[in-house]
Amino acid sequence: MDLTGLEWSVLRDRKSAVELQKFVCTTERPRTDRGRTLKHPKEWEFEVQALLRNGSRHLKAHGLLLAGRGLSPDHQIDAAAWLEIGAANDVLELFIKACGVCLDQRHRGGVIADEMMQQALMTGSAALEDAGKNRMRVPWNLHVRYSASESYFTRSGFEPSGLPVGHYQ
Template sequence: MATKADRTLMQGFTCTEPARRNPRNGRSLPHHKEWEFEVQKWFRSGDAMADANGDAVHDGRLLLGLVGGGLAACASHSRLNHPGVETPLRKLLAFPGPIRNFKAFGIDCKHRGQGGAIADDAMEYVLADMFARERYAPTLVIARVDRRNAASEAFLGRHEFALIDDLPEPDEYRNWFTVLEAE
């Protein structure tokens, strides 16, 4: 769990390449992977920590993964508290138990391209944390992913998340879910 002492570490978190520059004037162009840039900005700005610390009612969590003393992964989750999503989700899946909202997940660029081992380990740790927070009761996990982010959708698929097409969402995000159960 992240603390105030981790704020400086988080300000250096880089989970996307820098924006490209206009070759004529050197100005930044719009970022080519906006979804990665938004996640990076959220973790760096301190909003992720403020969100986790201010969300005690919904058990907000901000988890950091360190490798060799450097920040390798960031993840945030909490209990779902959004009736506009929760009600149709419960109806669609007939799930009466707790629901965790997977808010954000990122792997630092220095730790990418290594066969996904760090990302997979981080995901397993986050899912175990969610399950433990719900006292090992069957737990539904929902994650929203920008529909242009094929890599994250494939990653969720490898971790047994399934796409939900039937939830009303007016934006560019798609909903994915999995159910955590004792083995």
């Protein structure tokens, strides 16, 4: 356990990723008075939740999920990140496909997110060593309207690279 009290584990196969199907990192989609489902106000959060929940169906051999547990009484997953690892020449790429903190822990979201980033980088460093590579590159995409995520990556020492593609940069 670290400062947040979370215990981190790596989920490498689809079977172990099934427990993420209950992961909640955003609010439900709003509804009209007549019950019609509306567009989610923070579409990027909804997309991240969908990606993490569907990890058991789409996880490939080069992907893994980080799961942080421990703050809730039932030991549910309180934070999760989907990482994909690839290599080209002497560079290992650690792509952070999605990451989120459950709604119940949002009041501690920044601290938990910082620890999740450290866990992701430690996982990447271990893969770097295992692959015998010299350098690691950490590409990521984030929604241009999601300033909290931008602050998260900037606080972690990353800088934007390239031009935005659609709603993502």
